[in-house]
Amino acid sequence: MSDPRTDDLNRWLAAEETGNLDQADALFARVVASHLPILQEPAGLTAGILAALPRPSVSNRLAAAWNLVGARWVRAAVAAAVAVLGVALATLSVSRLVAFASWSVEVLAKITGIAMVSLAAVAETCGAAVAVLVDLGRAAAVVAGSGSVPVLIAANAVVACIAFLGLSRLMSPREEFS
Amino acid sequence: MTDAQLVERTLAGSDDAFGELVARHQRSVYNLLARMLRNPALAEELTQDTFLKAFRNLRSFNPDFKFTNWVLKIAHNSAVDLLRQRGPQLVPIDEPAAAGQRPVEESIVDPRSDDASRRLEQRDLARILGAALDRLRPEYRRAVVLRYQQDLSCEDISTITGEPVGTVKSHLHRARAEMAAFVRGSGLLQPGADGARRNG
Numbered sequence: 249m250s251d252p253r254t255d256d257l258n259r260w261l262a263a264e265e266t267g268n269l270d271q272a273d274a275l276f277a278r279v280v281a282s283h284l285p286i287l288q289e290p291a292g293l294t295a296g297i298l299a300a301l302p303r304p305s306v307s308n309r310l311a312a313a314w315n316l317v318g319a320r321w322v323r324a325a326v327a328a329a330v331a332v333l334g335v336a337l338a339t340l341s342v343s344r345l346v347a348f349a350s351w352s353v354e355v356l357a358k359i360t361g362i363a364m365v366s367l368a369a370v371a372e373t374c375g376a377a378v379a380v381l382v383d384l385g386r387a388a389a390v391v392a393g394s395g396s397v398p399v400l401i402a403a404n405a406v407v408a409c410i411a412f413l414g415l416s417r418l419m420s421p422r423e424e425f426s
Numbered sequence: 427m428t429d430a431q432l433v434e435r436t437l438a439g440s441d442d443a444f445g446e447l448v449a450r451h452q453r454s455v456y457n458l459l460a461r462m463l464r465n466p467a468l469a470e471e472l473t474q475d476t477f478l479k480a481f482r483n484l485r486s487f488n489p490d491f492k493f494t495n496w497v498l499k500i501a502h503n504s505a506v507d508l509l510r511q512r513g514p515q516l517v518p519i520d521e522p523a524a525a526g527q528r529p530v531e532e533s534i535v536d537p538r539s540d541d542a543s544r545r546l547e548q549r550d551l552a553r554i555l556g557a558a559l560d561r562l563r564p565e566y567r568r569a570v571v572l573r574y575q576q577d578l579s580c581e582d583i584s585t586i587t588g589e590p591v592g593t594v595k596s597h598l599h600r601a602r603a604e605m606a607a608f609v610r611g612s613g614l615l616q617p618g619a620d621g622a623r624r625n626g
Binding site for chain 1: 441444445448449452453454456457460461466470473474477478481482551552555556559570573574575576598599602603605606609610
């Protein structure tokens with residue numbers, strides 16, 4: 249019994265007897281780790297469990313697909329659209345439905361056209377803005393390269409002062425109103 | 427990949443992800459059930475049942491908690507239900523196993539044993555400790571298994587068994603004392619060994 253693992257056993261028993269609970273707890277953990285291994289599961293258990301899993305039904309697959317849509321507002325919108333379509337089909341005649349459909353297509357085409365024009369305008373504006381920015385960049389590069397930056401800063405300061413004085417006079421109360 | 431991510435993938439329809447979860451946790455579940463039920467065949471059956479229940483109720487799993495605790499709780503509750511239905515079946519460890527049932531201790535594998543006498547000694551000690559564990563009350567036994575074999579904290583054990591932490595600690599303390607008394611009375615330890623006291 250000079251094996252260190254049986255020494256742990258003896259020390260655990262001694263710790264239990266003397267009431268040293270923390271030591272007994274730690275030593276017992278070592279005894280269990282050395283002498284009482286975890287029982288091994290039978291081979292093929294995983295395969296058996298996976299084989300026994302319920303196969304998803306069509307409704308489950310649909311539910312999973314529906315869950316993928318996820319967001320509540322998407323579900324609400326889809327549900328509302330289906331409800332409106334159902335009411336329309338139930339209440340309107342075929343000729344009215346056809347007229348409504350053609351009108352819808354027409355409106356959709358118009359909206360698409362407007363959207364395209366708007367997009368073109370936005371693109372054009374963006375292009376102009378980029379051109380202006382490029383010109384400004386070039387001007388800044390020329391100015392920085394010419395060594396006249398301090399002069400320009402001073403000129404700007406003078407212009408700002410003049411503007412400030414002018415605005416102060418304009419904004420001050422006039423004599424006839426005081 | 428974490429357990430929570432595997433759960434997410436399983437919910438998205440991946441059987442492989444669930445297979446990985448099973449591979450990770452089946453030993454803990456089987457060990458707990460085999461120790462609680464003391465019947466390898468029943469433990470195997472209930473392990474399968476536990477994972478099927480987990481699969482069906484995976485949507486109710488809260489990823490803020492540990493998957494280990496969740497699946498062990500399912501296993502524990504299933505075992506408690508079964509024990510209530512069938513009553514305690516005390517099968518002494520030394521008795522031959524019933525037909526078709528492997529004795530629990532046969533499952534023990536100790537790769538450290540390198541010679542015949544050491545192996546015999548190891549086997550004796552493992553058998554005596556196993557027998558001591560088997561003779562504990564079920565609530566003591568599951569506490570020992572979860573704390574010292576699965577390395578769970580008293581808080582985790584409390585989550586799994588539904589008992590207050592103080593009760594779990596008390597069970598562990600009493601279980602150790604009873605096992606110590608059993609080992610002392612087993613005659614395994616030589617006279618004069620440090621700390622060894624024979625009861626018989």
